[in-house]
Amino acid sequence: MTGPIDTPLGPGKEFDRIRAMAxxxxxxxxxxxxxxxxxxxxxxxxxxSLDLSVEGVHFTxxxxxxxxxxxxxxxxxxxxxxxxxxxxxxxxxxxxxxxGESDDTVSQLADGVADAAADCxxxxxxxxxxRGPGIVIDCCVIGRAAAEVRRRGARPGDRIVVTGALGGxxxxxxxxxxxxxxxxxxxxxxxxxxxxxAAARFLALHRARAMIDVxxxxxxDLRHLLTASGVGATxxxxxxxVLPDAAKLAARLKEQPWSFAARSGEEYELLxxxxxxxxxxxxxxxxxxxxxxxxxxxxxxxxAVERGAAVRLAxxxxxxxxx
Amino acid sequence: MTGPIDTPLGPGKEFDRIRAMAxxxxxxxxxxxxxxxxxxxxxxxxxxSLDLSVEGVHFTxxxxxxxxxxxxxxxxxxxxxxxxxxxxxxxxxxxxxxxGESDDTVSQLADGVADAAADCxxxxxxxxxxRGPGIVIDCCVIGRAAAEVRRRGARPGDRIVVTGALGGxxxxxxxxxxxxxxxxxxxxxxxxxxxxxAAARFLALHRARAMIDVxxxxxxDLRHLLTASGVGATxxxxxxxVLPDAAKLAARLKEQPWSFAARSGEEYELLxxxxxxxxxxxxxxxxxxxxxxxxxxxxxxxxAVERGAAVRLAxxxxxxxxx
Numbered sequence: 001m002t003g004p005i006d007t008p009l010g011p012g013k014e015f016d017r018i019r020a021m022a023x024x025x026x027x028x029x030x031x032x033x034x035x036x037x038x039x040x041x042x043x044x045x046x047x048x049s050l051d052l053s054v055e056g057v058h059f060t061x062x063x064x065x066x067x068x069x070x071x072x073x074x075x076x077x078x079x080x081x082x083x084x085x086x087x088x089x090x091x092x093x094x095x096x097x098x099x100g101e102s103d104d105t106v107s108q109l110a111d112g113v114a115d116a117a118a119d120c121x122x123x124x125x126x127x128x129x130x131r132g133p134g135i136v137i138d139c140c141v142i143g144r145a146a147a148e149v150r151r152r153g154a155r156p157g158d159r160i161v162v163t164g165a166l167g168g169x170x171x172x173x174x175x176x177x178x179x180x181x182x183x184x185x186x187x188x189x190x191x192x193x194x195x196x197x198a199a200a201r202f203l204a205l206h207r208a209r210a211m212i213d214v215x216x217x218x219x220x221d222l223r224h225l226l227t228a229s230g231v232g233a234t235x236x237x238x239x240x241x242v243l244p245d246a247a248k249l250a251a252r253l254k255e256q257p258w259s260f261a262a263r264s265g266e267e268y269e270l271l272x273x274x275x276x277x278x279x280x281x282x283x284x285x286x287x288x289x290x291x292x293x294x295x296x297x298x299x300x301x302x303x304a305v306e307r308g309a310a311v312r313l314a315x316x317x318x319x320x321x322x323x
Numbered sequence: 324m325t326g327p328i329d330t331p332l333g334p335g336k337e338f339d340r341i342r343a344m345a346x347x348x349x350x351x352x353x354x355x356x357x358x359x360x361x362x363x364x365x366x367x368x369x370x371x372s373l374d375l376s377v378e379g380v381h382f383t384x385x386x387x388x389x390x391x392x393x394x395x396x397x398x399x400x401x402x403x404x405x406x407x408x409x410x411x412x413x414x415x416x417x418x419x420x421x422x423g424e425s426d427d428t429v430s431q432l433a434d435g436v437a438d439a440a441a442d443c444x445x446x447x448x449x450x451x452x453x454r455g456p457g458i459v460i461d462c463c464v465i466g467r468a469a470a471e472v473r474r475r476g477a478r479p480g481d482r483i484v485v486t487g488a489l490g491g492x493x494x495x496x497x498x499x500x501x502x503x504x505x506x507x508x509x510x511x512x513x514x515x516x517x518x519x520x521a522a523a524r525f526l527a528l529h530r531a532r533a534m535i536d537v538x539x540x541x542x543x544d545l546r547h548l549l550t551a552s553g554v555g556a557t558x559x560x561x562x563x564x565v566l567p568d569a570a571k572l573a574a575r576l577k578e579q580p581w582s583f584a585a586r587s588g589e590e591y592e593l594l595x596x597x598x599x600x601x602x603x604x605x606x607x608x609x610x611x612x613x614x615x616x617x618x619x620x621x622x623x624x625x626x627a628v629e630r631g632a633a634v635r636l637a638x639x640x641x642x643x644x645x646x
Contacts, residue, residue, distance in 0.1 A: 004447070014452055017426065017452060018452060020426060020429075020430060021429070021430065021433040024430055024433065024434055024437070025433065025434075025437045025447060028437040028438075028440060028441045028446065028447060029437065029446060029447035030446050030447075030448060031448050031449070032447075032448070032449060034449075037413070037448035037449035039412070039413055039448065041364035041365055041367045041369055042364055042365025042366040042367030043365040044364045044365030044367075046364055048413075048415060048463075049415075049449060049451075050415040050416075050417045050449065050450055050451050050461065051417075051451050052417045052419055052451045052453040052455075052459070052461065054453050054454065054456075054459075056456065057419075057453055057455065089362070090360070090362055090371075092360060092371060092372075092373040093373075094374075094375045094417070094461050096375055103340065103343060106340055106343075106344070107343060107344065107347055110344040110348065111347055111348075114347070114348045114352065115351075117351060118351045123351065123353050124327070124348060124351060124352035124353075125354050125355070125360035125361075125362065125371070126354070126355060126357075126359065126360035126371065126372060127373055128372075128374050128375045129337055129340060130375040130380055130381070131377065131380045132380065132459065133378075133379065133456040133457050136375070136377075136419065136455065136461075138375065138461040140371075140373050140463040142362065144364075
């Protein structure tokens with residue numbers, strides 16, 4: 001390792017800022033660029049991640065109830081542990097709320113966080129409470145990392161696997177932005193992201209060589225994984241699993257369902273590169289639906305094909321509120 | 324341990340909210356109430372704490388340069404490790420900044436955080452970057468805790484020790500609020516809190532039985548320590564070490580210097596209960612000035628005396644911006 005960034009980052013303004021910070025930090029930082037930081041303690045390897053959820057950036061109160069806001073914030077943070085196949089252990093909650101906020105709202109936010117933690121076996125062990133200009137939820141999560149699965153490590157020939165069905169969070173966002181209520185299944189995918197921890201450990205057991213959770217969209221996060229691994233891939237877009245309500249909305253918007261699904265962010269599904277000889281076993285045995293969507297190749301770059309014909313893939317999800 | 328709160332908390336609205344959360348969390352939380360959470364990993368004990376610094380609540384840009392804002396936020400978080408005599412190892416930085424924020428400001432904030440971490444031997448290992456309505460800095464800090472020094476554990480007869488000289492942060496705040504520039508020494512105590520990690524380990528070696536860092540003011544934090552330990556104390560107010568610039572300002576405000584110093588918060592000095600037989604060695608050998616300011620007693624409550632005569636002690640620091 002020559003600098004503080006351990007895993008190469010792709011393009012983008014947020015990554016540019018992280019690169020600029022890392023360049024200034026030099027030896028004052030290390031191991032940056034993955035979904036989690038790793039820390040050795042007494043011969044055990046811990047995975048640690050910190051995730052901010054900011055009112056007006058990641059959510060608004062018009063869309064979600066306080067318990068859902070808390071659940072989603074914690075689930076997003078815990079998903080970083082799944083991305084490295086670490087077993088969730090503990091969570092620390094930093095919570096800022098406006099001065100006049102009701103005790104009831106604070107309790108419900110806290111309840112949602114605790115539910116998400118309990119759903120994957122983590123316990124709340126501490127935190128901090130402050131006034132703030134809006135709700136800010138900061139979750140620091142800690143897990144035990146038996147395997148070492150990171151963003152980098154994919155090799156040519158590996159099959160690309162994604163869990164679940166995509167498009168729900170984008171469908172929910174677009175409906176809310178249009179002033180309408182999303183379809184229940186799409187809303188649920190946004191408000192209460194499913195835990196993928198069991199699937200993560202299953203994928204690690206099946207020798208997943210690289211893994212990431214889908215927060216910037218399948219296309220965006222696949223690019224991150226490929227950049228980190230120094231490889232490329234072909235994505236067979238007709239294989240991308242699409243949530244039925246998302247496919248319906250895509251059709252209404254005259255967009256290909258696979259395109260819609262590939263740019264939907266904050267999915268918190270897993271995207272992994274698995275050795276080709278494990279692909280069948282992964283699809284057959286994964287505790288949640290798992291779909292092969294493409295193949296890793298030596299040539300850098302992401303190529304999208306629909307039944308063999310090249311198609312254009314939109315850029316990654318731009319996150320709600322990001323300019 | 325019967326509930327999620329491990330160390331009893333004193334009165335106050337923030338503590339009321341934490342108690343309410345903890346009651347709801349039940350078995351979904353554990354070990355709350357101390358300056359750090361503790362986590363066992365492979366036979367090692369880690370101390371972990373998370374601390375929010377929010378623009379307009381903990382600082383304003385009119386008072387501090389971005390690098391100072393970053394330094395102070397990280398120093399405040401790292402101080403929680405000192406409070407339990409843990410050796411700083413790592414820091415994760417959550418940083419939210421407004422949409423139009425300059426790269427220069429972001430870099431300077433990040434520099435300040437890295438300087439504070441480096442000053443006590445911690446390395447930045449990860450974090451998260453987000454848009455936000457104002458600057459929010461969230462530092463999660465991790466240390467190795469060889470000794471186990473907590474808020475609770477003080478016994479009757481123990482001497483109460485405080486490091487450094489108090490009053491600087493309050494003096495700086497009052498001057499800024501009055502639209503004036505603080506005296507340099509007072510400003511420095513607010514902008515760049517000194518690291519007390521070496522002193523913390525020294526106090527632990529000298530069998531400190533209970534310890535806390537002074538964030539709510541000497542009077543407030545001593546009450547926290549006494550409540551957590553189920554004991555009381557007499558504070559000899561004339562012994563309280565006062566920063567000369569704070570004493571000058573107190574005199575101008577017609578306030579007793581000790582009273583001013585005892586209500587000054589965000590000092591990040593250490594307050595500890597040490598066995599009486601260690602008191603002389605602590606004062607003589609502590610790597611930073613250490614002063615005996617009182618004695619722990621079995622009778623609950625905090626009694627203040629000035630040369631033997633009872634005096635009234637103001638309540639703890641109310642934090643800038645807290646209503």
